[in-house]
Amino acid sequence: MFKRMALSCLALVAALAASFTVVEAKSLDDIIKDGVIRIGINPNFPPNSSRGSGGDWEGFDIDVGNKIAESLGVKVEWVPTETPQRVPFLVADKIDISLGALTRSVERAKLIEYTAPLHTEVMAVLMTEKLDIKSWKELDDSKYTLANMRGNWSVDYLKKELPNSKVELVDTIADTVRLVAQGRADAIVENIDFFMKHTKNYPDVKWKVLPEPIDTGWCAIGVQRGNYPLRDLLNIALYSMHSSNFVNESWEKWYGAPMLVKVTPNPYF
């Protein structure tokens, strides 16, 4: 009986191992030849990317994606990619590039390539008037629960900076805001620009923002590991978008205010 079971397990492992083929990224030449670039965007992340009233995608990331496709001379295939899916989708070649405010981090850089920065994000505290704190450091207490998203770089950052606070993790921006609105969590410590639109869904909740900036994250475009031709092309395209002020103008158009910390275009990378 056990010999049969052991043989079956070995056969299963062998079959699984054989099915683990290496998934290579689509090369820059293939993207141009096929005439389409697959761009990963967050499906519910206003004003970065969301469906407009007509059903079309709109937002800062959409403008950037369209500009990249225009420079390549290809069409865009928008691939809805939730926050925790950005890196796995690049590794699995489900997308050619990832937008969606992909903050640069060493952990992610072990698996994917980053371009030069596209934009920045400045962390602050979004909470309700139920909380009476003056500084984000007061949240370092086990009586406070922070809401955050799985796959956010800030999850790891806050484990180090606020190790005593509890954390509730969900999968989307909307659910993160809902946690605080419904009282399951006390605050969101993140780039709150990304969350403000969703607070409008809870008009009865008295939202409050602690304006003290905590940290600046640098968001770039992600490509699959080793896809250097595509990464280098994107760096050149980014330099052009930054130096023509396209990025800053698009950001201000969608966010209603200039980027707090601007990206300085650099021709060397």
Place this chain on the structure above:
Amino acid sequence: MNYTFQFGVAFAQLPELLKGAVLTFELGLLTFWGGALIGLLGASLKTFGGAVLRRLAGIYVIFFTNTPALIQIYFLYFGLPEVGILWDKFTCTLIGLTLNAGAYLTEIMRAGFISVRRTEMEAAETLGMSVWQQIRFVIVPHIAKAIYPALANFFVVILVMGTSVGAVIGVDELTGQAINISTENYRWLEMFTLVAGIYVVLTLVASLSLALVGRWAFRVKAKVF
């Protein structure tokens, strides 16, 4: 452009995953026993209840067997707070899975109820036994052996498929732990290969234990392999 497996990274997280496995087992056990009690009540109402109670039990079964457990848990977790009821994620998952399991177990037990011979029930009635005494002393001992395999299989299904649904609302059972860790170390392939192995071990342990209990209690010749 290729991927290098690093199973060492996944194995380093084994203690956290095992904590999740313990929670999976706990959730599975509580769900099963809670569901079994509801199942017994539901089967009793459907067999012996009046028209109204039978109809209510029927609506409960139809609703909970025809909607996904995830929808039911979402309703409890995201919907109830809108009317002022705020339960934590573990409670919502437990209640959602228990109500879901109870509906399926109602039908499993009802099948057992109606398999008891009419003459036995009439004899119990003649002896003056109440409905609950009939269930306790006549029906349950008769059907226990017959429905035990179905109940044992159902427990394994809850353990493996049911409990992982809690991961969607952040419960740190085995799948939830794996998702949380994977979104930090980005080693999805390695983590979930390890998690699949842990689930196989969990179900083998559960199946073996249930088979041994079945052999001891009911002299059932249960085979696991």
